Amino acid sequence: MKPATAQAPAQPIxxxxxxxxxxxxxxxDLAVIGGGATGLGLALDAALRGLKVVxxxxxxxxxxxSSRATKLVHGGVRYLVQGHISLxxxxxxxxxxxxxxxxxxxxxxxxxxxxxxxxxxxxxGLGLKLYxxxxxxxxxxxxxxxxxxxALGIAPxxxxxxxxxxxxxxxxxxxxxxxxxxxxxxxxQQGALVANYCPVTRLNHHQGRICxxxxxxxxxxxxxxxxxxxxxxxxxxxxxxxRRKDRIAELDETxxxxxxxxxxxxxxxxxxxxPTQQALMIPKTHDGRVLFVVPWLGATLLGTTDTPRTDAPLxxxxxxxxxxxxxxxxxxYLTKAPTRADIRSVWVGLxxxxxxxxHSADETKSVSREHSVSxxxxxxxxxxxxxxxxxxxxxEDVLAHCMRHRLLPxxxxxxxxxxxxxxxxxxxxxxxxxxxxxGLHIYGNEAHLVQSLLGSQNHLxxxxxxxxxxxxxxxxxxxxxxxxxxxxxxxxxxxxxxAESLAPQVAAILNSETGVDPQLTAFLALCEQYQxxx
Numbered sequence: 001m002k003p004a005t006a007q008a009p010a011q012p013i014x015x016x017x018x019x020x021x022x023x024x025x026x027x028x029d030l031a032v033i034g035g036g037a038t039g040l041g042l043a044l045d046a047a048l049r050g051l052k053v054v055x056x057x058x059x060x061x062x063x064x065x066s067s068r069a070t071k072l073v074h075g076g077v078r079y080l081v082q083g084h085i086s087l088x089x090x091x092x093x094x095x096x097x098x099x100x101x102x103x104x105x106x107x108x109x110x111x112x113x114x115x116x117x118x119x120x121x122x123x124x125g126l127g128l129k130l131y132x133x134x135x136x137x138x139x140x141x142x143x144x145x146x147x148x149x150x151a152l153g154i155a156p157x158x159x160x161x162x163x164x165x166x167x168x169x170x171x172x173x174x175x176x177x178x179x180x181x182x183x184x185x186x187x188x189q190q191g192a193l194v195a196n197y198c199p200v201t202r203l204n205h206h207q208g209r210i211c212x213x214x215x216x217x218x219x220x221x222x223x224x225x226x227x228x229x230x231x232x233x234x235x236x237x238x239x240x241x242x243r244r245k246d247r248i249a250e251l252d253e254t255x256x257x258x259x260x261x262x263x264x265x266x267x268x269x270x271x272x273x274x275p276t277q278q279a280l281m282i283p284k285t286h287d288g289r290v291l292f293v294v295p296w297l298g299a300t301l302l303g304t305t306d307t308p309r310t311d312a313p314l315x316x317x318x319x320x321x322x323x324x325x326x327x328x329x330x331x332x333y334l335t336k337a338p339t340r341a342d343i344r345s346v347w348v349g350l351x352x353x354x355x356x357x358x359h360s361a362d363e364t365k366s367v368s369r370e371h372s373v374s375x376x377x378x379x380x381x382x383x384x385x386x387x388x389x390x391x392x393x394x395x396e397d398v399l400a401h402c403m404r405h406r407l408l409p410x411x412x413x414x415x416x417x418x419x420x421x422x423x424x425x426x427x428x429x430x431x432x433x434x435x436x437x438x439g440l441h442i443y444g445n446e447a448h449l450v451q452s453l454l455g456s457q458n459h460l461x462x463x464x465x466x467x468x469x470x471x472x473x474x475x476x477x478x479x480x481x482x483x484x485x486x487x488x489x490x491x492x493x494x495x496x497x498x499a500e501s502l503a504p505q506v507a508a509i510l511n512s513e514t515g516v517d518p519q520l521t522a523f524l525a526l527c528e529q530y531q532x533x534x
Contacts, residue, residue, distance in 0.1 A: 010446055012475055013185070013188060013474070015195070018195060019224075022054055025052070025193070027052070027227045027228070027229070029046070029229050029230065030052070030053045030054075030228060031053075031056070031228035032054070032231075032234055033056055033200050034055075034057065035060075036057075036061075036064060036066035037066045037183075037386075038371075039235075040183035040194070041183055042383075042398055043055045043184075043194060044183055044190065044192065044395070045395040045396060045416050046395075046399060048190055048419065049413075051411065053187070054195075054226060055184075055194040055195070056199070056200050056215050057196045057198065058218075059196065060197070060478075062181070063314070064236055064237070065350050066176060068348065070303050071173055071174060071296050072292070073095050073098050073174050074172060075088045075171070076088050076091050077127070077171075077281070078289075081127070085134070087370050089134050090390060090393055091389045092135040093393075094389050094391075095135075095138065095140070095171070096138040096140070097417055098172070098179075098391075098392070100418065100420075101418070102174070104441070105175045105178050105182060105421075105424075105442070105444070106174035106179065107174075107433055108140040108172050109277075109433075109434070111169055111278065111280070112155050112158070112168050112279070113281050113283055114158060114165075114333065120165075124283060128143040140171065141169075144167070146167065147165055151163065151166035154168075154276060155276050156276065157276075159335055171279075173435070174388075174434060175490065176388060177487035177488075178488070178490075179388075181477075183421060185477075195215075195217075197219060197479060199218065200214070200242070203231065204227075209378055209379050210376075211227060211228070212226050212228045213228070230379070230407040232381045233380060233382040234383050234398075236350075237351075239258060243380070246378055258354065259352050259385075260355040261309045261311070262306050262308055263309050263322075263348055263351075264303060264304035264305055264306060265303060265323065265326065265347075266346070267327075268495070269299070269338040269342045269343060269344060270338075271295065271298055271299055272336075274293050277295060277433065277435050279293065279295065280294075291303070292304070293333070296434065297435070297436070297438050298435075298437025299494045302330060315526070315529065317348065317534070318347075319534065323346065323534060327340070344494065344496065344497070345530045352384060370385055372384050373398050375405060375407070392416050423443055439463045443471075450471045455469075455509075460505045461498075464502065469509040470509060472484050472488040472489070472510075478510065479516060480519040482519065484506050485502060492527065497527070499523075499527050500524060500527040503520055503527070507520040
């Protein structure tokens with residue numbers, strides 16, 4: 001397939017005009033519930049195929065799991081160990097697609113795997129050579145064996161005592177929330193209608209078949225009904241809540257869940273704790289998991305854990321034992337290791353693992369991240385599982401399922417394989433690394449739009465400008481302080497105390513742009529939560 005042609009320049013997005021379009025559309029081909037990676041990828045793919053698409057997100061785009069990843073675009077080395085070869089091969093193909101379609105938000109990144117026993121380096125090296133082989137022409141770089149001296153030269157804070165050597169391999173890194181925004185905006189550009197802060201309050205049926213839904217604008221409390229040929233439930237860890245709204249189907253309140261939530265905790269500390277442009281992979285923790293130390297946006301990210309949960313709160317809290325787990329392993333692998341006092345931000349994501357009822361509650365590390373697509377007797381389509389790297393393939397699978405079961409008309413696939421997202425085309429070469437602190441470069445070829453707005457020289461503090469906040473409101477559908485400082489500008493995830501200091505200025509600018517309450521008090525409370533490790 002030939003690469004996509006250049007897109008038209010981005011246009012401001014007027015939320016009220018968009019909602020008016022939604023209300024005035026008699027019939028949509030596809031209604032998507034959920035504005036995370038899966039739902040947004042689906043909206044873009046369907047719009048490119050010429051389908052009439054609407055998407056509703058109850059909060060902000062990527063508010064949940066899709067902004068709380070470990071920031072890795074990867075084939076899944078641990079899945080290779082578990083024997084999920086087909087999942088690894090698919091993810092390796094999708095890894096390069098994602099990097100090519102959003103080079104301003106995703107780039108390749110080298111990973112160092114240290115060996116502290118004589119057999120570690122050859123063992124890990126051979127496994128990673130297989131990883132390279134599975135990638136084939138989609139590989140990002142050859143795996144290398146490193147001596148102790150070379151390893152310490154490129155990773156100066158790596159624990160030298162007992163180090164025998166290391167292996168370096170290549171995967172990818174990205175900004176998850178900003179990629180979600182790029183998907184949302186690109187989908188709108190291609191004709192989809194997407195709305196944040198519009199929870200779906202009910203599913204509608206006609207003669208036993210789902211025919212649409214009712215949604216509510218959270219800002220005005222206005223309820224509106226839309227009709228759709230097909231409705232897809234892409235709400236991640238909350239899919240079973242939506243399934244329970246499909247009351248005309250065979251499901252009842254006691255039905256077995258389709259999703260098994262797993263909690264992943266991340267902590268962020270100063271870049272001085274990992275002063276290198278290489279990431280560290282700890283290949284086997286004491287309980288058999290994988291842990292990462294990653295340079296990201298000018299800071300150091302450590303994570304993650306894998307703790308089963310039976311609930312799915314919007315803002316999950318880290319457990320003291322999870323923080324201990326990360327810090328204890330950091331002490332084993334870093335010469336200078338962080339303590340609780342060094343943590344700038346701590347945050348938690350919930351993985352929507354497809355429920356496998358043969359596993360016990362504490363075995364989430366062995367549950368496959370592969371996704372599944374199904375539909376109820378009424379025709380509600382539900383997609384579960386998956387990960388960011390394979391979002392595009394997941395969208396194709398969902399649409400293939402809908403077309404195979406005659407929920408949607410047949411349309412050709414493959415249009416998103418080489419389709420640059422907004423901001424990608426003409427991006428500087430080589431691209432700015434995602435390990436670098438945030439700046440104007442994160443907007444890719446839209447940086448000039450930011451600079452054209454009022455306040456481009458008014459720095460609120462550091463590189464964040466008044467114009468960037470105005471751009472977020474006009475072009476990126478930001479409504480609240482949290483939208484801006486958590487997902488358009490990632491400072492809440494990097495340094496919660498610093499985010500707290502920026503919040504009042506950001507609130508004033510947003511209010512002048514949108515005329516709605518920017519929810520400053522709620523954001524300040526969230527900053528307190530992210531600042532304090534249990």
